[in-house]
Amino acid sequence: MKTINEYMEANRQRFLDELFELLRFPSVSADPAYSEDVHRTAEYVAQKLKDAGAENVEICPTAGHPIVYGEKIIGPDKPTVLVYGHYDVQPPDPMELWETPPFEPTVRDGKIFARGACDDKGQFYMHVKAFELMQATGTLSCNVKFMIEGEEEVGSDNLGVFVKANKERLAADVVLISDTAMISLDTPSLETGLRGLSYVEVEVTGPNRDLHSGVYGGAVANPVTILAQLIASLHDENNRIAIPNFYDDVVELSSTERELLNKAPFDEAAYKADLGIKALWGEKGYTTIERTGIRPTLELNGIWGGYIGKGAKTVLPSKANAKISMRLVPNQDPDKITVLFTKHFESIAPAYVTVKVTPHHGGQPAVTPTDSIAYRAAEKAIEEAFGKKPIPTRGGGSIPIVSLFENELGLKTVLMGFGLDSDNLHSPNEKYDIANYFKGIETIPLFHKYFAELS
Amino acid sequence: MKTINEYMEANRQRFLDELFELLRFPSVSADPAYSEDVHRTAEYVAQKLKDAGAENVEICPTAGHPIVYGEKIIGPDKPTVLVYGHYDVQPPDPMELWETPPFEPTVRDGKIFARGACDDKGQFYMHVKAFELMQATGTLSCNVKFMIEGEEEVGSDNLGVFVKANKERLAADVVLISDTAMISLDTPSLETGLRGLSYVEVEVTGPNRDLHSGVYGGAVANPVTILAQLIASLHDENNRIAIPNFYDDVVELSSTERELLNKAPFDEAAYKADLGIKALWGEKGYTTIERTGIRPTLELNGIWGGYIGKGAKTVLPSKANAKISMRLVPNQDPDKITVLFTKHFESIAPAYVTVKVTPHHGGQPAVTPTDSIAYRAAEKAIEEAFGKKPIPTRGGGSIPIVSLFENELGLKTVLMGFGLDSDNLHSPNEKYDIANYFKGIETIPLFHKYFAELS
Incomplete structure (x- = not known):
């Protein structure tokens, strides 16, 4: 049996090819014109889960777009990780600003340009490939359940119904989501709050x-x-x-909390230069990090x-x-x-x-605790893969389902994102670094390992 | 030879059919996609001028859409009327609000619904038919020149060049334009100023x-x-x-001038009901008539x-x-x-x-004098056709070429419009009353008659 590293090296190109195939589906959930494409994407995701070794794979119909479910239960004594992601994407408009077509992934400068490259196809698919990796190398240490939905970009309207009706099936110890950003590959971070x-x-x-x-x-x-x-x-x-x-x-943060938050590296000149603006804007009395995180x-x-x-x-x-x-x-x-x-x-x-x-x-807004086993497992996984402890950050975006999981399943969420703020999420020329994609696939098995160890 | 009335009765249906054919051309000057249609419209106008008896008819190319010229000179001692109009129309957007297609004229309740029905195809074509009427009944009393352009709705950019280059050909005693509104068939009016x-x-x-x-x-x-x-x-x-x-x-108007202006009938309740609004808006200290006319x-x-x-x-x-x-x-x-x-x-x-x-x-804004021979001829023509003297009004719209004719040709303009403010100009469901169309065709020969008599 190959080691994780050997298997990864041997299958690198296929891991990329499969993501590219996934990115070619124009799974725009907001626009009814793409309904067929959204459904075909769900079928592709289901097939890939099966190929990777998942069992009980099902395309679960909802009142809107379907949810893809799959699982691998290795033992009732093992902790269970519920992986959430979404295979739908934002509309590509304005089309004329894309340098290459949004649904024809193109590599430039080590980055994959395509709608959904980072949000969230490129990120949830890391979990499918990491799962394949653990399966193929006999290193799976937790039970794994996948729930990949098709309506995140339009408000996850039907996910709540599904979660409520499937509490048994979705029972787990933690929810693991990669649908956020880290500061950079040099400065890894973990989100602890979402708006x-x-x-x-x-x-x-x-x-x-x-x-x-x-x-x-x-x-x-x-x-x-x-x-x-x-x-x-x-x-x-x-x-x-x-x-x-x-x-x-x-709830206003204490001055100590605000101080800590502002320790994250922030280069105002580089930020402005990247966006092509001469001056920042925002609520008086708060820094940019605060304006996008806690306000x-x-x-x-x-x-x-x-x-x-x-x-x-x-x-x-x-x-x-x-x-x-x-x-x-x-x-x-x-x-x-x-x-x-x-x-x-x-x-x-x-x-x-x-x-x-x-x-x-x-x-709903959400805050994730930093003293849980799951958070510590994520911290250790990132430290091992990146050589640095991650900085806790507050994300400006929203993943409304985090509070759904807390309320309905009693589960906390770990937000282990590998994107970058500059990945043009929801914008033309959305991208995802190939390096981040593989770094994620490398980090996820470490999370499973440490989560099992600490549990 | 038939009398004007006899000829009119005998050709009523054809006069309508020809206008309908003209309205079917989607001559949208603002959108390059319609360029071919705009050109075909010019050809139709030229043909109809020839059919009506005009000579030296020419489709004059410009840097943009062509200008159609035609004339009938009956004698050097006769006064000359230069008829201006435009065969281009506003874009039909928003399409979904049209009850019937904008380029398929449809009659409902005695009104022709189509883009350009009133602005300005229905109005300039009255002059073509009135000219035919005078020709056919041997009652033409003035020389007539037609200049029908295709860029009024996009600012008449090339008309100035044409006018400057054709001063001789366009020499006349007055410019006659039907591209404005009157208060109603019961309360005829003549515009004396434009913004x-x-x-x-x-x-x-x-x-x-x-x-x-x-x-x-x-x-x-x-x-x-x-x-x-x-x-x-x-x-x-x-x-x-x-x-x-x-x-x-x-230049602020005197209180006497403002008083006179406000004598025009205005029913605020009916105005609001027609527009479906609960309250009027506008510059403090001025009436609605003033806000749309002199401010x-x-x-x-x-x-x-x-x-x-x-x-x-x-x-x-x-x-x-x-x-x-x-x-x-x-x-x-x-x-x-x-x-x-x-x-x-x-x-x-x-x-x-x-x-x-x-x-x-x-x-440029424009004011037309009310003491000229041409204005008096228009007044007499309307009085005879409608049984009432027209009220002088100030129009809110703009016909920029009025000042061009004044500056380049030294000519004053008479704005003898037969539209109504409620004709949905520039809006979906533009319309023109069939009654106004024929009333216009009846009034125009009277203008020629009195202009010749008074000159």
């Missing part, structure tokens, strides 16, 4: 039809102008969110109204719309925030327009 | 690529938020335009940025854009206003974004 999410769509309606801006302009409120005024009023002069009671449930935010994700084609059209549009999301910190409740937003937005709308607020998905 | 136009497109750029709103949100300025703040600052609390020096050149305005014609597809995408976009147009009143200069806007917009942009302002077409 929650409230996502709404607003519509401002003025006149009942598009009007000629010369004939009616100046006498009838323009919904684009009004929407802009409403949006502008959502932040105050210190860039704090100006929704009454928005910060009520935010709630309100972001405009999209806006549209009137004529947006080429050239000039002198229209006073009937409607204007925006997509707005709020990131929430521990102790803030997404449903409560959605209600606060809706009431506030409706209350500030002037009489000459009507507004409609439609909630999209939300997600 | 000018400055049209700009703005782009706000934040980070150099779309970012994950969870990873970067709160720390990097969101260009949609910033654009909204910039737009919101363009009007003050009295809905006055907050660009320094914007009102410098506006400059700033309108948002379009806005876009970030993800505008279905569902939720948590993106912090790289760019946000808007189309903004300003209607100008007599004595305001579009070029000067465009510079004022650009300087102001650039000056208020905060350091964390860059802004770009791109000017589209502009147009």
Whole structure:
């Protein structure tokens, strides 16, 4: 029997080829036009789990896109690791900004460019390959269960139903997720907190039809102008969110905690240069690390109204719309925030327009403990693979299912991500370093080993 | 030889059929995809001018879409009427709001629904048919020249070059245009002033690529938020335009002039009910008639940025854009206003974004005299056809070429429009009443008759 290293070397190219095949499926969960592709992706994932040695593999239907389940139980006395991931991806828009097609993975400079390369195909697939590695080398030390869903990018609407109906099947000792970033291969880190999410769509309606801006302009409120005024009023002069009671449930960190958090390396000049901006922005009184980690935010994700084609059209549009999301910190409740937003937005709308607020998905914020066996196992695994202890960080993103697992399964989650903040998640030219992919496949078996040892 | 009335009755259906054929050409000048259609429309117009009896008909190429010229000179001692119109139309977007297809004219309730029905195919074609009528009944009393262009909806960029190069050919005594509205068939009116136009497109750029709103949100300025703040600052609390020096050149009307203007019938309840709005909006201290007639305005014609597809995408976009147009009143200069806007917009942009302002077409405001022979001829023609003297009004729209004709050809313009404000110009379900179409064809020969008599 080969060693882990030998098996890895012998199968390196195939591990990459399989990921590329997975990346070629345009599994965009948000757009119904891709439904067939999403389903075909689930079938591919199920097949690969079987090929790697998983048993009881099943494509579980939901009211939306299916969940792929598979497991390998080696003994009732062994601890069980529940691996969560998602095979769906964000829409690739805007298409014209991709240097190479989003669903044709292309390697440049040691990086795989493709939609889903990092979020989350490249990351969950490391677990499938690490599992194959442990199976093939006889080193599997924990029971493993896989739950790979297809609706993470649209709010995991049907995962809750599935989890509630499958508590027995999903019983485990820890949830292991790779769907976050580390600081760098030189500075490994582990996320210990994630922000929650409230996502709404607003519509401002003025006149009942598009009007000629010369004939009616100046006498009838323009919904684009009004929407802009409403949006502008959502932040105050210190860039704090100006929704009454928005910060009520935010637990402020102690100065010691804030100090610790700000010890993570942060190079403002490099950060600005990478983004091509001259100045940073954000809530007064907080550092960039704090603004993206421990503070709630309100972001405009999209806006549209009137004529947006080429050239000039002198229209006073009937409607204007925006997509707005709020990131929430521990102790803030997404449903409560959605209600606060809706009431506030409706209350500030002037009489000459009507507004409609439609909630999209939300997600609870989460904090993971750093004194658990699982966290220590992850720490040891990373230390062995990277030669350095990981720094604990607070992630700005949201994985709403972390609190679902806690509430429904009573399980804590370890967020062992191998992506980078600069991987262009949700953006054109999403990428994942080949080095990070293989480093992840190398680290995961160490986690299983130490988790079994410490349990 | 038939009388005008007899000829009209005998050819009523054909006059409608020909207009319908003209309306079927999707002559959208703003979108290069329709270039061929625009050219085919010019060919149709040229053929119809020939059929009606025009001579020296020519499709004159320009750097953009062609201009159709045709004439009938009956004698050097006769006054000459230069008829201007445009065969191009606004884009039909948003398509989904049309009850019937924009380029398949459909009659409902005595109205022709089609893009261009009123603006301006239905209106300029009245002149072609009125000319045929006068020719066929031997009642032509003036020389007639037709100049029908294909770029009015995109700013008439090449008309100036054509006019300058063809001063001899275009020599006339008056310009006659039907491209405006009257109050109603019961309350005929004549426009005596038009607003000018400055049209700009703005782009706000934040980070150099779309970012994950969870990873970067709160720390990097969101260009949609910033654009909204910039737009919101363009009007003050009295809905006055907050660009320094914007009102410098506006000549305020005397209280007597304002009183006269406000004598035009205006039913606020009916106006609001028609538009489906609960409250009117506008510059403090002015009536709706004044706001749309004698005051400059700033309108948002379009806005876009970030993800505008279905569902939720948590993106912090790289760019946000808007189309903004300003209607100008007599004595305001579009070029000067465009510079004022650009300087102001650039000056208020905060350091964390860059802004770009791109000017589209502009147009000079215009006032037409009410004491000219041509105005009196129009007044008499309308009085005879409608049984009532027309009310002089100030139109909110812009026909930039009015000042071009004044400056280059030394000609005053008569704006004898037969449309209605409610004709959905530039909007879905544009329409033109069949009654107004025929009333126009009936009135135009009377204008020629009285213009010849008074000259």
